[in-house]
Amino acid sequence: MRVVIQKDYENMCKWSANYIAGKINSHKEDRPFVLGLPTGSSPIGVYKELIALNKAGKVSFANVVTFNMDEYLGLPREHDQSYWYFMHDNFFDHLTDMKPENINILNGMTDDPEGECARYEEKIASYGGIDLFMGGIGVDGHLAFNEPFTSLSSRTGVRDLTTDTRIVNSRFFGNDPEKVPAKALSVGIGTVTDSKEVLVLISGHNKARALAAVVEGSVSQRWTCSALQLHNAAIIACDEEACGEIMVDTYKYFLDIEKNERL
Ligand code: GLP
Secondary structure, three states, X not given: OEEEEEOOHHHHHHHHHHHHHHHHHOXXXXXXXXXXXXXXXXXXXXXXXXXHHHHOOOOOOOOEEEEEOEEEOOOOOOOOOOHHHHHHHHOHHHOOOOOHHHEEOOOOOOOOHHHHHHHHHXXXXXXXXXXXXXXXXXXXXXXOOEOOOOOOOOOOEEEEOOHHHHHHHHHHOOOOHHHOOOEXXXXXXXXXXXXXXXXXXXXXXXXXXXXXHHHHOOOEOXXXXXXXXXXXXXXXXXXXXXXXHOOHHHHHHHHHHOHHHOO
């Protein structure tokens, strides 16, 4: 696993956006580049950078197909906290050449959640899998909506949200955890780790425990993102603030080995 430590959130985002743009630009195969995408506050800066690169003509999304990680169950697209809304508002609507038909987001209003999830997996497979999955994590280490103790080989399915996650996410729902949907549709840990590459953003003091668990802890369903230790092309992009709980040796090791990546 690579860990790329940047000075702050801004540089973490800049590095990540450049990395993604580089991957899209170097994709020469006769099929679209398949990009997995997250929501949350962590990727917002990456989306801003990618939009700027796209507007400057430095990366095109014309041959990119996207799959989002998750969606709240029971929220219509138009709801300003649906992930469909988030993705259009923060990213897709600002790109010059993203094709709407290439955007895939689980339908939170489906009356057949299991079927919706099965079709999502089939659609990912129909493109030959995901080339690069970008993700963020929750303070409890959840990746997408795979809360602690979700199987590390899970596939796309319906997930119950923990009370902790509903409390954390209530900041977007008038600070009322009861207004946060109790269920979501989410790709599984197995869906993410099947991707050719995974890039996870971890920033801020409140993610320090999670970063230590992913990088230094054992592979455990307690911290579902720790499954990335078994992936042979996983990168954690993080900022200094998130490094508060890793060992000084670990910190120094990654600063040294990734010194050429430091912005
Ligand atoms: C939600 C999403 C996750 C995301 C997490 C962290 O729970 N389902 O995919 O990683 O929030 O969000 P943030 O980046 O705002 O801390």
